[in-house]
Amino acid sequence: MNWAIDIDRDDVTQARLVEEAAAALAPGQVRVHLDSYAMTANNITYAVFGKPAGLFGNDQGYWDFFAERGKPGRLPVWGFATVTESGAEGIAPGDRFYGYYPMAETAVLTAGHVGPGGFTDVTPRRTTLPPIYNHYQRIEALHDYRAADHDYWPVFRPLFLTGWLIADQFEDEGDYGAEQILIASASSKTAIGLGFSLKQRPEPRPEILGLTSAANVDALAAQNIYDRVISYDQIMTLSAAAPSALVDMAGNGAVTRSVHSHFGSQLKASIIVGKSHWDAQADVEGLPGPERQGFFAPGRSQKRIADWGGAAFGQKIAEAWLGFMDVAPRLARIDKRSGAEAALNAYMEMLSGRADPKAGIIVIP
Template sequence: MNANRWAIDIDRDDITQARLVEEAREPLAPGQVRVHLDSYAMTANNITYAVFGQPAGLFGNDQGYWDFFSEPGAPGRLPVWGFATVTESAVEGVAAGERFYGYYPMASDAVLTVGKAGPGGFTDVTPRRTTLPPIYNQYQRIEALEGYRAADHDYWPVFRPLFLTGWLIADQFADEGDYGADQILIASASSKTAIGLGFTLKQRPEPRPETVGLTSAANVEALAAQGIYDRVISYDQIMTLNAAAPAALVDMAGNGAVTRVVHSHFGNNLMASIVVGKSHWDAQADVEGLPGPQRQGFFAPGRSQKRIADWGGAAFGAKIAEAWTAFMDVAPRLAAIDTRKGGEAALAAYREMLSGAADPRKGIVVVP
């Protein structure tokens, strides 16, 4: 195995089957760049990408997350968020040595096809990617990242995509008048997306709905101490909540058992039920015949595109940067960076996250 060039292949139909492979160094075509990944994060969000690797209707076509970095019929390459340095360039406007934040395959190196290169970065225009959500195809120069501070570098891949998702969910709640809810229940409350949502909701001026973090009994005390939510309770305490107070549920992990308890307890007083992720990929769905509202999915790229259309790209970026900078002031106390190095460690990190054994109080950063 060439220690400098590796990738992880995942069976598209069985995401538990993953293996470390040597990656061949193919010559670049005109308009392409080769990058070496400096670091990337492994989070529950990546497991959601794997679960929806096959077409699932998210993108409005017959594509899924595997289509970003592998051709149909080839093993899946899991998308990850991170930083990379250009090692070879066959395109004007992007030079070797430049560093970019963006969406990469779980590998040591990647080849990208550059389009629309400018001072801020470029868009990947690999044909199979042009019909996928554009937010995933943008690569930003570190110098052009709004809200970037060197001290926060390792927290970008760990928290940035998840915080953005949480912020967008909070924005949708504000846009929808909180769906008429007096309390917002956030399941898998120790997840990083949930923390981003809870943090953003708590920044709103009163009056606002109470935020209730739902987590396992073992996590309640530590999570409550972080002050992200107004209240934190365990899953077995859901029935103690006031069922007469209109509520909304945000389910970060697609856990059908928790969803059923909440729907059954609140019935028609549950004003909205939003499912965001599927990190509990092997949990029994158990969502047929639920009382209360129909569950609705939340798709962050779609919400981003709406707000960019509403506000313009510059205003959207400025709002995110302001919220992100405020969040970065508290992020170090929420999660410690856990650095893993090399291909074997990368494969182990994926398996750890897939098994549900990863510690939510840590942010796994892989350094290829």
């Protein structure tokens, strides 16, 4: 029997451990055992948008990756897994892959387009979901993988990629005419990836301001990711005449309203990325300033792959990632948890907002 965690699709606070027997594999399927995965605020966004929310341009949501309709949700997580049984040509027991898995001890994937670099899950319900989530990469084929960075991959890789893509969009859009970029929930790992990526640009570039709670200001400023770090209650001290842009990492309505109200027409762009503050009052009706726009990393990735080609896109990511890995160990410590109960507790801790932003939670099933 293997454990998994079922989550109520309508109430993400309702999660429970279940046991399941291993079903026989169909031709083309592989069974993997999860070696490790990360639990981050990003996963809470997956839960909040588990049901169809228009993100994918169809009637699917994040629950559709690993659960059939009508069944409890299985939360997607990023991690490493080892093949234990294979019915797919070109994949053998012992092969290891980095990718997107359910929050469970094991998973069954349907392997298509198998090659030296990895494979794509072609389970029918997944073929209409963003390709970036369906590709599984052989560890040996990851050109920017270093063993010393192993635990940082699931913790930071998808979040850094999102931050890097947001920074790329800002540069592509001429920074929307902003002289300063305000990043809310600046201690989040996606925000750190964005701040780091923006700061790599040569001058002149916009000033990068991290917004965080008063208790976090000093520690976050010491990381030197942002040009300046201020608390949410200091937003009103900023010059309202400065052309600005907001990137909201957590969907906190009170912060969004404060920034929009303060800058008004001088707020040139307002981008919402995540919804880790899932229980915060949205409070976005009648906001002054620009209409908020959502950022969807898979869509931006597909655009840049089309613009640059897959190889060039991968090379740019690899260079940026290795630069970030040189500083990541001082930005977050790895907090390892083992077993089923620890996995459930890690989810509930992240959902409640109690998780330490300076820790990278790694679950070892």
